[in-house]
Amino acid sequence: METPAPASPRCPAHQRVAVATCARCGTFLCAECTELLGEAAYCASCAALVAPQExxxxxxxxxxxxxxxxxxxxxxxxxxxxxxxxxxxxxxxxxxxxxxxxxxxxxxxxxxxxxxxxxxxxxxxxxxxxxxxxxxxxxxxxxxxxxxxxxxxxxxx
Missing domain, CATH: 1.20.58 (Methane Monooxygenase Hydroxylase; Chain G, domain 1)
Incomplete structure (x- = not known):
């Protein structure tokens, strides 16, 4: 019996393949949802919390x-x-x-x-x-x- 290939992580908002995870909350992010602050990727809600601190x-x-x-x-x-x-x-x-x-x-x-x-x-x-x-x-x-x-x-x- 063959085991199914593990499904790649998906962005919860768009159901696309995740390209990053949020550095603060760990949510999987697609390219559209990823916000870069410095060298870290954040989701929109975490970017709003972190951005003023930099x-x-x-x-x-x-x-x-x-x-x-x-x-x-x-x-x-x-x-x-x-x-x-x-x-x-x-x-x-x-x-x-x-x-x-x-x-x-x-x-x-x-x-x-x-x-x-x-x-x-x-x-x-x-x-x-x-x-x-x-x-x-x-x-x-x-x-x-x-x-x-x-x-x-x-x-x-």
């Missing part, structure tokens, strides 16, 4: 990351003896602005990533930016407390 980094996150880094560097530069003291007020404002923006923008980016609408590769940068922004905000609050202490000492002797 996009470029959001420009707002890059800008805020630079602002937070500038705030960190200005704080470090304040401890150098040759750093001009006239720049202390802009540094104070820079710390506050970078602290607030650095907590707000990365949090929005992380929510977009979690909902599948943002690039997954931006997650590490968003988390690091948010953490450094928290440090900037801490230095801002310490600077504010120090300024209030100095004002109190000068007014009440």
């Amino acid at each position: 996009g470029p980094l959001p420009p707002s996150l890059l800008a805020v990351s630079g602002l937070v880094l500038l705030g960190m560097l200005s704080t470090a530069a304040a401890f150098l003896p040759f750093f001009p003291s006239i720049l202390s007020l802009p540094r104070w404002i820079l710390l506050g602005a970078s602290g607030v923006a650095g907590l707000w923008v990365p949090t929005r980016v992380l929510h977009r990533i979690d909902s599948g609408r943002g690039p997954r590769r931006a997650r590490l940068l968003a988390r690091c930016t948010r953490w450094l922004a928290g440090v900037n905000l801490l230095f801002f609050l310490l600077s504010l407390a120090w300024m209030l202490f100095l004002l109190r000492e000068s007014w009440f002797g």
Whole structure:
């Protein structure tokens, strides 16, 4: 008795011979159903979930990351003896602005990533930016407390 030849896998949507399988869910795909993202094949529903995660980094996150880094560097530069003291007020404002923006923008980016609408590769940068922004905000609050202490000492002797 002869055994029948195994049937080749078929695309469930078109009943054609499958040429690929979805990298995410494993569904067999015909040439018409195959969507290539990079070097991987996906079905239409999985491509909709995966595609936004491979996009470029959001420009707002890059800008805020630079602002937070500038705030960190200005704080470090304040401890150098040759750093001009006239720049202390802009540094104070820079710390506050970078602290607030650095907590707000990365949090929005992380929510977009979690909902599948943002690039997954931006997650590490968003988390690091948010953490450094928290440090900037801490230095801002310490600077504010120090300024209030100095004002109190000068007014009440």
